[in-house]
Amino acid sequence: VDDSAVTTRTTYDIVVVGAGTAGLTAAIEAAESGARVLLLEKLQEAGGTLPVTSGKLWHSDPLRDEIHGADPRIVGMVSQDFDAALDWLRERGIRMEIGARGFFFIQPDPVEGALMPLLRRFEDAGGKLMLGTAVDSLIRSPEGDVCGVRLRSSAIEISAKAVIIATGGFQLDPELVTRYIAPWESMFARANRGTTGDGFRMATAVGVGTTAGLASFYGHLSPPPPARIEPSIYRRTQAIFVPHVVLLNLAGKRFVDESRPQVVAAEALAKQECGLGVLIFDSAVHQEYVTQVNPLPEDSRDALVLWRKIGARIEEADTLDSLLEKLYDMGLAVGAAKRTLQEYDAAAVEGSDRDLSVQRRKNLHRCFKPPFYAVPVHSDITFTEGGLRVDESCQALDVDGAPVPGLYVVGEAAGLVSNASQAGGLATGLVTGLRAARHSMRRVQARIER
Ligand SMILES: Cc1cc2nc3c(=O)[nH]c(=O)nc-3n(C[C@H](O)[C@H](O)[C@H](O)COP(=O)(O)OP(=O)(O)OC[C@H]3O[C@@H](n4cnc5c(N)ncnc54)[C@H](O)[C@@H]3O)c2cc1C
Secondary structure: OOHHHOOOOOEEEEEEEOOOHHHHHHHHHHHHOOOOEEEEOOOOOOOOOHHHOOOEEOEOOHHHOOOOOOOHHHHOHHHHHHHHHHHHHHHOOOEEEEOHHHOEEEEOOHHHHHHHHHHHHHHHOOOEEEOOOOEEEEEEOOOOOEEEEEEOOOOOEEEEEEEEEOOOOOOOOHHHHHHHOOOHHHEEEOOOOOOOOHHHHHHHHOOEOEOOOOOOEEEEEEOOOOOOOOHHHHHHOOOOOHHHOEEEEOOOOOOOOOOOOHHHHHHHHHOOHHHOEEEEEEHHHHHHHHOOOOOOOHHHHOHHHHHHHOOOOOEEEOOHHHHHHOOHHHOOOHHHHHHHHHHHHHHHHHOOOOOOOOOOOOOOOOOOOOOEEEEEEEEEEEEEOOOEOEOOOOEEEEOOOOEEEEEEEOHHHEOOOOOOOOEOHHHHHHHHHHHHHHHHHHHHHHHHHO
């Protein structure tokens, strides 16, 4: 799309920055409500992370999960609006089927089933989408309202009555990840390449506050280099069997209850030395859990087969001692690791984690049947959970908690909405996008009436 179509005098009612799920939802809702909407996307394609997902929508009771200092009203938004958000999608022709555990899956896939129809919907409602157009910064009026954006590649400024930031998280910004989470080199980001914290930077530059929990993220464990994980296999390389194995750090100790949701292990591993850990299991666990829980194509059914294919290091031995010795070169404290596994196996025999220093509430499987396996892992971030501070209308809040007039933040960019896996990023994007659009429309209408 041609940048020159926009001049410094260009004015829209609402500018939405980022055309992922959250931005597209906000843009459609505002355009259908009669606003002149400009949707700006820095990549050459729209959709953000949506195309690499399995299109699964869910939420759960936020009170059941850990809340890293989140505001219960904010973290409760998704559960509260989830059904209405699905209705909003259905009314726009998006089909969903209920699958395992009551999750909703977009049909036939996220691109054909959601992205394409939503883009058409936006166009039909008179919205304008500009691809390959990165926003650089926000413009504030002398009164302190946010009243427009500056583009990155040119001196172009676009005025608006409201700006909605929908730029995703900061998982691909090495500086922000290192500052808030863990050294960049020790992690992997399984995310769309546009999520480089631009919204975080531009909003904090105009005084928007940040939430607690900036170190928290939704993520998994995956094999570190030399393994190579291309976007096309993102969904197939998650170690979904982690709740059934033993996870050691380089000191040879367990440090997390592996039986909890994998996101808990991923956050805990990021804080360990070098961010590195080793998954240990025996052939019984391999047969029962590593091979069979994965309902994916044949080469992914046994996670070890796929991981070997992508270059992951996988060690195998007939005794636990010789297995652990093979890991000496990666810095594993072999003696401590042996003691940890002996203690763990004794607890498994007893069927109780009473004597373990780190709890293991479920899946206390024995580790005794050869061959034994060891797989080095590190954490991968799917998206950052801490972020910009918002209220229940998704208005940006300044460091004192007062709304920044004219500025909204939605989706992953909004901090602690989706928290500790209580809601997926897609549901979060839908719910926050709708809330922001509806609230910003009041501002647009008030300006029109004035
Ligand atoms: C492999 C994988 C599978 C997943 N599966 C699921 C799933 O099944 N269900 C689920 O709920 N969640 C899933 N997620 C998470 C979910 O996809 C994301 O949380 C969600 O899509 C984020 O939506 P968003 O709109 O907030 O951000 P994004 O989709 O990341 O969109 C942000 C957009 O903003 C653009 N942008 C950034 N900066 C600028 C700028 N300066 N100017 C203009 N544009 C900019 C980016 O290029 C990007 O297109 C998955 C994630 C991954 C990586």
